[in-house]
Amino acid sequence: MRKLYFLVPGLGGKYACGGLWAELKTLKLAQQICSAEVVTYKQREPDTLFLTDLWTQPHLDQVIFVISWGFDVGKLAQQLQAYNVVYHAHSSGYGFDLPARVPIITVSRNTLGYWGQRSPHSLLYYLPNQISDNFSNVNIDRDIDVLVQARKSSAYLMQDLIPALQQVCTVEVVDSYVEDLSQLFNRAKVYLYDSAEYWAQQKVSEGFGLQPMEAMACGCQVFSSINGGLSDYLDPGFNCHKIAGYSLTFDVQRIQQVLQSGQVGNLPESVLAEYRTANILQRLQVILTEVNAFFDSQPQQQEAITPLTQLRITQLRWQNRWRKVKQRLS
Structure with missing residues (x-):
């Protein structure tokens, strides 16, 4: 298989976010299948390749560049048009188009459907993000009633719902980086996540939404928005609850009812199996095999x-209208 170069703008600082960590996880999984390396293109990092330094290397036609940073993808695809490129798509809605010669690997079925409509002649694949095995229910006492991460949370959640809940239960708000979220999720009874407002402001979609699934894997009852990639796996009334359900009073009532019930989240391992390492590796092996075969065959392909x-x-619209007019006239 060809070597993979995973292109990211940097490895920390202002580029530190869930999308970066998910991309680096995918890199580590790919390294179990073929040669793969991270390459930065905006921020130089110690002991890390930088994109402009690659141009002097030979045989770049025998590697695959994996691009993923949504705001930069259009420019990178143009810059790399002479090479083999794969787009690893997290969020959708950035507005750019890609030539059909660029295969697209999506992290959610929601994003898969977006590109299925926008780029119908591209090779499309589904490779969900990995949920690490440490996200599981360890059955310890839960001393946090409600857990919230401030980042991406809506104004309603931070300014209305949380103050109301603080009057009736224990609420912990996390507003800084946490090394191991699984420990917090195992201490919490309810986890709140409301990102629809945040992504609406960004004008792109929620790519996957790792935290609600990680919380459910750890036994939390989850109240969440159902936007973008969250709709892949969240099923209100069955494995989660829809947050911001009409009124503040109704939200508080429902959360209190869940707390009083004492029930923990129950996401079957059969559901989680789709996102665990074994399945991701199996899918990635198939995808990379097909992508390599596609690039092998490109020189022999006729016009796209x-x-x-x-x-x-x-x-096409005018052709259809003219065809209807001719049918009526006849």
């Missing part, structure tokens, strides 16, 4: 299928 551009869509 006509892309579904806005101009093409307009032409």
Whole structure:
């Protein structure tokens, strides 16, 4: 298999976020299948390749560049158009288009559907993010009634719901980086996550939403928004509860009822298996095999299928209208 270069802007600082950690996890999984290395292109890092330094290396046509940072993907795809490129898609809605020669690997079915519509002639694959085995219920006493992470939380959650809950139960708000979230999730009875407002402001989608699934894996009852990639696995009324359910009073009542019931979250391992390491590795092996075969065959391919551009869509609409007119006239 070709060597993979995972392109990220940097490895920390202002680039530190869930998307970066998820990408680096995917890199480590890929290293169990083939040669793979991280490459930065904005921030130089110690003992790490930098993109502009690669241009002097030979045989770059025998590697695959994996791009993922949504705001930079359009520019990177143009810069790397002479090479083999794969887009590892987390969020959707950035507005760029990609040529069909760039296979797209999505982290959620929600994003898969987005690219299935936007880029119908590209190779598309589904590779969910990994949920590490340390996210599991260790059956300890839960001393936190309600757990919230401030980042990405809505104004309603921070300014209305949390103050109301603090009057009736124990609430812990996390507003800094936590090394091991699994410990906090195992101490909490209820986890609140409301990111729809945040992503609406960013004008892109929730790519996957790791925290609600990690919390459920640890036995938390989850109240969450159901936007973007969260809709892949959250099922209100069955494995979670929809947050911001019409009114503040109704939210407080439902959360209190869950706390009083004493029930822990119950996400079957059969559901989690899709996101555990063994399944991710199996899927990644298949995907990389197909992607390598695609790049092997590219030199022999004839002209690509006509892309579904806005101009093409307009032409098809007018053709359909003219066909209907002719049918009526006949």
